[in-house]
Amino acid sequence: MSDTEATVQVLRELVPEELQAPRVAIICGSGLSGLVASLRHSVLVSYDKLPGFVQSTVPGHKSSLAFGFMGSGAGVPVVAMLGRFHPYEGHKLSSVVYPVRVMANMGVKNIIITNAAGALNPNLSVGTIVVVHDHIALPNLTGMNPLLGPQTNPSLPRFLPLSDAYSRMLRKLVFRAARDLSIERDALAEGTYAWVSGPTYETPAEGRFLRAAGADVVGMSTVPEVVAAREENMNVLVLSLVTNAVVIPLGYESVRDEFEAEIAGTSTKAVVDEVVSHEEVLAIGKIKGDLMKSLVEKILDLLPTDV
Numbered sequence: 274m275s276d277t278e279a280t281v282q283v284l285r286e287l288v289p290e291e292l293q294a295p296r297v298a299i300i301c302g303s304g305l306s307g308l309v310a311s312l313r314h315s316v317l318v319s320y321d322k323l324p325g326f327v328q329s330t331v332p333g334h335k336s337s338l339a340f341g342f343m344g345s346g347a348g349v350p351v352v353a354m355l356g357r358f359h360p361y362e363g364h365k366l367s368s369v370v371y372p373v374r375v376m377a378n379m380g381v382k383n384i385i386i387t388n389a390a391g392a393l394n395p396n397l398s399v400g401t402i403v404v405v406h407d408h409i410a411l412p413n414l415t416g417m418n419p420l421l422g423p424q425t426n427p428s429l430p431r432f433l434p435l436s437d438a439y440s441r442m443l444r445k446l447v448f449r450a451a452r453d454l455s456i457e458r459d460a461l462a463e464g465t466y467a468w469v470s471g472p473t474y475e476t477p478a479e480g481r482f483l484r485a486a487g488a489d490v491v492g493m494s495t496v497p498e499v500v501a502a503r504e505e506n507m508n509v510l511v512l513s514l515v516t517n518a519v520v521i522p523l524g525y526e527s528v529r530d531e532f533e534a535e536i537a538g539t540s541t542k543a544v545v546d547e548v549v550s551h552e553e554v555l556a557i558g559k560i561k562g563d564l565m566k567s568l569v570e571k572i573l574d575l576l577p578t579d580v
């Protein structure tokens with residue numbers, strides 16, 4: 274029996290039969306566990322009961338799986354991760370993606386991955402939900418790829434294409450859901466997510482570098498889960514909530530102008546002194562969580578029955 278099968282067997286003992294076949298997995302990003310507040314008939318399973326699961330150590334992340342029905346009518350059976358694992362916590366990449374493999378083993382075919390992210394694109398304002406259509410993953414390209422090493426399942430592809438990683442069908446559904454909910458157009462955007470390891474936030478120069486490379490938002494999670502989910506042949510949707518702007522203007526670093534202006538008694542240009550914090554990230558999650566929740570519920574309502 275594989276490791277994931279052993280974990281699924283434990284879940285089958287802890288979760289009632291009607292909840293054992295979730296159609297959709299949801300990963301709740303920083304401060305976004307409220308996404309699944311409307312789960313019905315819900316059952317929580319703490320990660321410490323599940324072999325292979327580690328603990329989430331980040332504020333705003335709990336350490337439980339939630340099973341239940343979500344959406345209108347009878348609802349859709351879902352399993353949600355209330356808290357994810359990040360490599361910067363010291364978790365191995367194989368541990369980071371282990372829950373995705375367990376959920377795939379349970380038969381889940383669709384995954385909605387959410388995260389909190391910083392905006393690199395100056396047109397994105399705080400609170401915007403970005404429907405991710407591509408990613409740039411420097412760690413993946415330079416030796417921190419969750420698929421490095423022996424194949425976990427030889428029936429899965431060794432060389433995984435990622436040009437189609439983000440399901441067009443699910444992305445389109447987001448915009449249909451937004452229209453049905455009369456969500457204003459500017460509340461949603463599309464973009465490319467840059468994955469960095471963290472836990473440091475970006476320097477201005479790093480922000481400029483990632484923006485110049487074509488990224489719209491940046492975060493410290495998600496991509497390993499996307500890669501594993503694609504290897505497991507799931508349909509992937511990623512929603513990034515913009516919680517802060519990454520400071521990237523060029524030129525504010527110079528203190529010479531500032532010094533010389535002080536000596537001359539003239540004014541200087543404004544110094545950019547915004548500093549991002551995780552508390553701010555969580556606060557925006559709280560403010561915009563309801564919008565994200567309504568959107569996810571509507572997406573579930575609209576999900577075709579054959580996927």
Ligand SMILES: O=P(O)(O)O[C@@H]1C[C@H](O)[C@@H](CO)O1
Nearest residue numbers: 302303388389493494551554
């Ligand atoms: O788990 P996500 O990607 O939502 O969390 C983001 C990235 C860091 O873990 C944290 C930084 O504030 O928020």
Ligand SMILES: Nc1nc2[nH]cnc2c(=O)[nH]1
Nearest residue numbers: 389390391491492493554
């Ligand atoms: N890397 C990174 N992750 C984030 N998560 C939320 N905001 C940010 C940010 O500005 N940078």
